[in-house]
Amino acid sequence: MNAPTAPVLPAASVAGPVHATPASAPEVPGRRAFFRYRDLGVAAATGGRVRAQVMSASQGLSEPTGWHYHVCEAQFVYGLKGWVDLEFEDGQRIRLSAGESLLIPGGVRHNETATSAEFELLEVCLPADMGTVPCERPAHLPGA
Numbered sequence: 001m002n003a004p005t006a007p008v009l010p011a012a013s014v015a016g017p018v019h020a021t022p023a024s025a026p027e028v029p030g031r032r033a034f035f036r037y038r039d040l041g042v043a044a045a046t047g048g049r050v051r052a053q054v055m056s057a058s059q060g061l062s063e064p065t066g067w068h069y070h071v072c073e074a075q076f077v078y079g080l081k082g083w084v085d086l087e088f089e090d091g092q093r094i095r096l097s098a099g100e101s102l103l104i105p106g107g108v109r110h111n112e113t114a115t116s117a118e119f120e121l122l123e124v125c126l127p128a129d130m131g132t133v134p135c136e137r138p139a140h141l142p143g144a
Helices: none
Strands: 036-039 051-057 068-071 074-081 083-088 093-097 101-105 110-115 119-126 131-134
Touching: 068 110, 074 093, 083 119, 093 101
Parallel strands: none
Antiparallel strands: 036 051, 051 119, 068 131, 074 101, 074 119, 083 093, 083 110
16 A cells, blocks of 8 residues: 655755754744744745744733734644634634644634733744735624
């Protein structure tokens, strides 16, 4: 019995393993001034097809991010430390804690409303250059 073959990126996209450490992953500008972002080198290695970064805050969220959506295929997050509260256009509210993951399809309106004082998550986006578009709170939600 043959094992299934995994799809392989074209050789020009990934030349070899990309290893990032806390010391080698540079802090880079991100979408929000109150978060810190560390680039894990995945965007450069995949020619912009995928981005992976660690997003963190040491003072907690100073204010909600505001309603927005991302122009992308998907945004995947995995909690590393603390928690973040999110609300979604369908009325769902989620507290994502350390050890939990969440996939947000592109175009889904959402708002981060609070974080723990110490907060850190891994974010993976397809494609790397993910657009963020501010939008109004959905009118059908309670309290709107």
